[in-house]
Amino acid sequence: MVIGNLPDDWEWSTLDETCEIVLGQSPSSDTYNAEGIGLPFYQGKAEFGDLYPTPEKWCSSPKKIAEKDDILISVRAPVGPTNLCPEKSCIGRGLAAIRPKEFPTKYFLHYLRYIEKEWDSKATGTTFKAITGDVLRNQEIPLAPLPEQERIVSRIEELFSDLEAGVAALERVRAGLKRYKASVLKAACEGKLLQQDPDDEPANGILVKVLAERKTKKPLTALPDNLSILPAGWCWATTEQLADGSKYALKAGPFGSSLKKEFYTPKGYKIYGQEQVISGDPHYGDYYIDDERYEQLKSNAIKPGDILISLVGTIGKVLILPENIEPGIINPRLVKLSLDKRLIESKYLKIYMESEFAKHYFSTVSHGETMQILNLGILKLLPIPLPPLEEQRRIVAEVERRLSVVGEVESAVDVGLVRAGRLRQSVLRSAFEGRL
Numbered sequence: 001m002v003i004g005n006l007p008d009d010w011e012w013s014t015l016d017e018t019c020e021i022v023l024g025q026s027p028s029s030d031t032y033n034a035e036g037i038g039l040p041f042y043q044g045k046a047e048f049g050d051l052y053p054t055p056e057k058w059c060s061s062p063k064k065i066a067e068k069d070d071i072l073i074s075v076r077a078p079v080g081p082t083n084l085c086p087e088k089s090c091i092g093r094g095l096a097a098i099r100p101k102e103f104p105t106k107y108f109l110h111y112l113r114y115i116e117k118e119w120d121s122k123a124t125g126t127t128f129k130a131i132t133g134d135v136l137r138n139q140e141i142p143l144a145p146l147p148e149q150e151r152i153v154s155r156i157e158e159l160f161s162d163l164e165a166g167v168a169a170l171e172r173v174r175a176g177l178k179r180y181k182a183s184v185l186k187a188a189c190e191g192k193l194l195q196q197d198p199d200d201e202p203a204n205g206i207l208v209k210v211l212a213e214r215k216t217k218k219p220l221t222a223l224p225d226n227l228s229i230l231p232a233g234w235c236w237a238t239t240e241q242l243a244d245g246s247k248y249a250l251k252a253g254p255f256g257s258s259l260k261k262e263f264y265t266p267k268g269y270k271i272y273g274q275e276q277v278i279s280g281d282p283h284y285g286d287y288y289i290d291d292e293r294y295e296q297l298k299s300n301a302i303k304p305g306d307i308l309i310s311l312v313g314t315i316g317k318v319l320i321l322p323e324n325i326e327p328g329i330i331n332p333r334l335v336k337l338s339l340d341k342r343l344i345e346s347k348y349l350k351i352y353m354e355s356e357f358a359k360h361y362f363s364t365v366s367h368g369e370t371m372q373i374l375n376l377g378i379l380k381l382l383p384i385p386l387p388p389l390e391e392q393r394r395i396v397a398e399v400e401r402r403l404s405v406v407g408e409v410e411s412a413v414d415v416g417l418v419r420a421g422r423l424r425q426s427v428l429r430s431a432f433e434g435r436l
Contacts, residue, residue: 003142007434010144016137019108020099023075023133024064024091031061038062044094045074045081052086062090066097071109073098075136077128080119082112096136107149110156111141114428142432152431159427163420170416177406177413184402185355188395189385191231200388203343204235207386210342214245223383233388237343240380244340248299252311252376253332258297259289269294270328272302277310277319277334289329300329300336307337307346309353311374316362318353320346335379344384348392351399352384 006012015021024043032041039062040055047053053072066072066085074081076094084105091097100108123129144152187193227236243249253259259271264287271287289297302308304325310317312333330336339346352358361382366372387395430436 003429004433006142007144009148010142010434012140013143014137015098015108015139015141018100018103018141018143020101021133021137022064022066022070022091022097022099023136024093024095024097026092027059027061027063027090031059032057033060034058038090039065040087040089041092042066042072042085042089042095043092044076045078048072048074048081048083051083053083055089059090064091064097065089066091066095067099069105071098071100071105071112072096073112073136076130078120079123079129079131080112080116082109082116084109096133098136103143103146104149104153106153106157107144108141110153110428111432114425114432115139144434148434152436155436156427156431160424163423163427167417167420170413170420174410174413177410181403181406182356184399185351186357188399189352189355189357191234191385191387193398194391194394196231196233196391197388198232200233200390202233202235203237203386203388206389207235207237207241207343210245210340211241224381227383230385231387233391235386236383237386238380239337239382239384242339242344242349242384242386244338246338248301248336249338250335250376250380251300251330252335253330254297254300256332259293259329259331263289263293265290270326271331272308272328272334273331274310274312274314274317274333277308277317278314280319282319282321282325294329297329302328302330302336303338305338305346307339307349309335309337309374309379311335312368313371315366315372315374316353316358318350320350335374335376337379343389344386345389345392345396347396347400348387349384351396357385358382 026043027041031038034057036058038058038060040053041057041059041062042053042055043057047056066089068085068087070085072083072085072091072095074094075096085097098108098112119131120129122135123131143149184193223236223238230236240250264271266288268288268290270285271289272282273285273287276282276284294301302321302325304321304323306321308319308321308330310333339349362372362374362378365378365381366374427436
């Protein structure tokens, strides 16, 4: 980040010449505690807030200490983020403390924040990027006369206060949009988004007819007894009932041992996983298997119109496969679902899966200690409020109309936040070129 010519009464200096620098050193792990015994202990960026870090650990036998109002800079994975030390604290090797000798601390803090992105180019290391003490000490800083430094800090904070008020307003808009989207999906799944049409063929009648036609010998999963009352013409159904009745209409991915990375090939049949579902891009990714492996795993094959559902971590996320999809199979972290189009629209099911109803259901039945995990049995039991087919189509159209407006406003908010970030950098650049 290049700064132009400095004013005549300014000069370049270094952090070593203007500050005391304390490089962090991690104390023995047996001196850490979470009970507040000793000094607050900070290790790196993970504990940083907007201006002050939040202690998660304390240390009874610190090795390196930062004083109140020292600038803390992350010197290791990631490099560059800064904030201020709220009180005398212990710092680990992921941090350094910068203590200006005769200058306003915030003048240095604002300059270090201005050049934050430059630190990465000065860092070394492959697994973890880090900067050395020498790099830190030799960092140049433009020094204005002391009264000018104080004026610059005051002006920066005045302008930033206005910017932060604008950013807070944009964030409130974004939070409001999130609540509105949730309320639209909730109303859609309760039958409250649109007025029902008594001329629509009731969902229960079609469901009974379709299930009778299938003449399945295997009993279908029963619905729970405590489901809420739905509008006239609606009924409750399970995912298993709404699948198209074919042998592999509702199928989990193969066991991991059947699809090891060593089986992957540069081309052939595509492997679909959570990366496609979470990104919402069915064309993303380039993992493939050959014809022989595909034949062995053909029960996991996908086709246009199938729904893919994520099972691990980001659970219940849905992707509807388009017509131009590459032939392939799902991996063990997905379930594929082929719906009976006489009963349900794919887009309506996606709306339901994104609603708080489905999310709450998954949160109560998923398992796993470190991350949420679903399985095929859980998905078979998922109760779905089923409107008449024609009403589903009207619901989908109305939800898409409303959410398209939400999307436009969200895009405007994102543009505003990006612009605020650029204005922040513009203010800092002007400040340290003596033009503020």
